[in-house]
Amino acid sequence: MSTILSRRILVIGGGPAGIRAAIEASRACDVALMSRMHPLRYYSMAAQEGIHIAPEDYTEGGDSAWEKRTFDTIKVGDYLADQDAVEVMYREAGERLIEMERWGADLSRCESGRHLLHILYEQVSKRGLKIYEGWLPVSLVVQNGVCLGLVALNVGNKELAVFRSHAVILADAGFGYVYDTTINARISTGSGAAVAFRAGVPLEDMEFVQFCPTLLHGTVAPISERAREEGGYLLNNRGERFMEHYAAAAMELAPDDIVSRAIQTEVREGRGFPGGYVHLDLRHLGAERIKEHLSDTRRIAVDFVGIDPIEAPIPIQPGQYYSIGGIACDIDGQTSLPGFYTAGDCSCIGVRGANWLSGNSFLEDVVFGKRAGEKAAEFILGLDKPSQAEMPLSDALQQEEGALGVLLARQKGESAQAIGQELRGVLAEKVGIFREERSLKEAVDRVGELRERYQQVIVRGKGDKSRQSLVDVLELGGMLDLASAVVVGALARQESRGAHYRLDYPERDDGHWLKHTLAHYTEMDPRLTYKDVVVTKCEPQEREY
Numbered sequence: 001m002s003t004i005l006s007r008r009i010l011v012i013g014g015g016p017a018g019i020r021a022a023i024e025a026s027r028a029c030d031v032a033l034m035s036r037m038h039p040l041r042y043y044s045m046a047a048q049e050g051i052h053i054a055p056e057d058y059t060e061g062g063d064s065a066w067e068k069r070t071f072d073t074i075k076v077g078d079y080l081a082d083q084d085a086v087e088v089m090y091r092e093a094g095e096r097l098i099e100m101e102r103w104g105a106d107l108s109r110c111e112s113g114r115h116l117l118h119i120l121y122e123q124v125s126k127r128g129l130k131i132y133e134g135w136l137p138v139s140l141v142v143q144n145g146v147c148l149g150l151v152a153l154n155v156g157n158k159e160l161a162v163f164r165s166h167a168v169i170l171a172d173a174g175f176g177y178v179y180d181t182t183i184n185a186r187i188s189t190g191s192g193a194a195v196a197f198r199a200g201v202p203l204e205d206m207e208f209v210q211f212c213p214t215l216l217h218g219t220v221a222p223i224s225e226r227a228r229e230e231g232g233y234l235l236n237n238r239g240e241r242f243m244e245h246y247a248a249a250a251m252e253l254a255p256d257d258i259v260s261r262a263i264q265t266e267v268r269e270g271r272g273f274p275g276g277y278v279h280l281d282l283r284h285l286g287a288e289r290i291k292e293h294l295s296d297t298r299r300i301a302v303d304f305v306g307i308d309p310i311e312a313p314i315p316i317q318p319g320q321y322y323s324i325g326g327i328a329c330d331i332d333g334q335t336s337l338p339g340f341y342t343a344g345d346c347s348c349i350g351v352r353g354a355n356w357l358s359g360n361s362f363l364e365d366v367v368f369g370k371r372a373g374e375k376a377a378e379f380i381l382g383l384d385k386p387s388q389a390e391m392p393l394s395d396a397l398q399q400e401e402g403a404l405g406v407l408l409a410r411q412k413g414e415s416a417q418a419i420g421q422e423l424r425g426v427l428a429e430k431v432g433i434f435r436e437e438r439s440l441k442e443a444v445d446r447v448g449e450l451r452e453r454y455q456q457v458i459v460r461g462k463g464d465k466s467r468q469s470l471v472d473v474l475e476l477g478g479m480l481d482l483a484s485a486v487v488v489g490a491l492a493r494q495e496s497r498g499a500h501y502r503l504d505y506p507e508r509d510d511g512h513w514l515k516h517t518l519a520h521y522t523e524m525d526p527r528l529t530y531k532d533v534v535v536t537k538c539e540p541q542e543r544e545y
Helices: 016-025 045-049 063-076 083-091 093-103 113-127 191-198 256-268 287-293 295-305 361-381 391-409 416-430 437-454 464-492
Strands: 003-005 009-012 031-035 130-133 135-143 146-154 159-164 167-170 209-216 233-235 278-281 314-323 326-328 340-342 515-520 527-532
Touching (some): 009 146, 009 361, 016 031, 031 135, 146 167, 146 391, 167 361, 209 256, 209 295, 233 256, 391 464, 416 437
Parallel strands (some): 003 159
Antiparallel strands (some): 515 527
């Protein structure tokens, strides 16, 4: 047995949250960063969105600046957000953004997520942090209720190794790839969250899955909300601005969940275009404004579907966008497992509520990534005698090597590709924008059947093909586990709130459902428990737009 890593903190995930956690932890401890790919190629929602705000939005105007944003986030989240967590995010926002400017960001303009990721990565390089690139997390090493490290797969050679660490910070991608139509990259399979789930760490609010209202029809390319912020119109096949029937005051600038449902309703009731889409019309803005302010939107429309928005409306439809739920943790990234912390897309800190405010992802990542790194370092420095035991690490590695050997030796069985396609289709069809008991029960049964079929899955191909096939098989197991938490949680929540809309329970029910869902792993369906939402200053009220 070879222990590859003996550093004190291991951070998993090369996005903004993971990098910021590693930077903070490295101030006090020896740290290494593990990532499926090079951090500058890493996918996260924050890297997609960038940041739409400047430090002075928080540092000028006293408490009123952050308090307004706090209320907006709580309201958009349909009052499921933990208000103490939202307050922390905005109280600390100014400091984190000023820090980014000190490191080289120009936040006087809208910075792209990729540029901000480069700036964070420069700090990793300056500190000389070790990066393990091309590794897939397989299982946490746990002894006596404490996390001791991680077993991971080297994707390059298909070999397993054990990483010793006195604290693990998981800041991995979300699980959007469990849906058929999604803007998320292929890496967003939720493999990290699944590892935590199987280790006994509960997942929170998994039934809340957000849809982007403006996915370019026939593609997986999102049209930025900036197109609507600049004054774009949403039109049905009658040429009507239909949002006046759903959000008369906010119109196209209503929250994503409301706009997505409105588009889907127009299509369902026959006012969409053949193929199931509506139009986003920018022509009235004029060529000069489109070229100056919406150049990316124009480029995407021209490159992907050959439509110039200066001359014609853009066909759009809703598509899966954001995984609101994730690994349950507190505002410092602490989970129920001592020594195990989380931040970023895979986590659920409580700030997202039932519907996430677009453009907040980078802010969440740097605020709570920093806090997780700091708390993990405090945990290690407070240990009287960190465990140096080899046996639990060796046993964990041998157990996973045995399971991998059985998998690779199987010659006949189920296709991972076929199971994955069925899974994504089931969630898209039955656990989408509109939900109801009959379809949700069918989804629970179908996901259960797919989990059973997965027990006989095989790895196909040779050489490079077999390496990717093995990764696909391992990720699929995690996707099935996470999907079960989504569908079981959605069936149980008998109300409509934010991104979770039940046709058979169309009203929000604060009396029974102002609470977070916690899904606990079992070999069968997840076991559900609940915890109260933290309410500080903003009493729940009806959302009106």
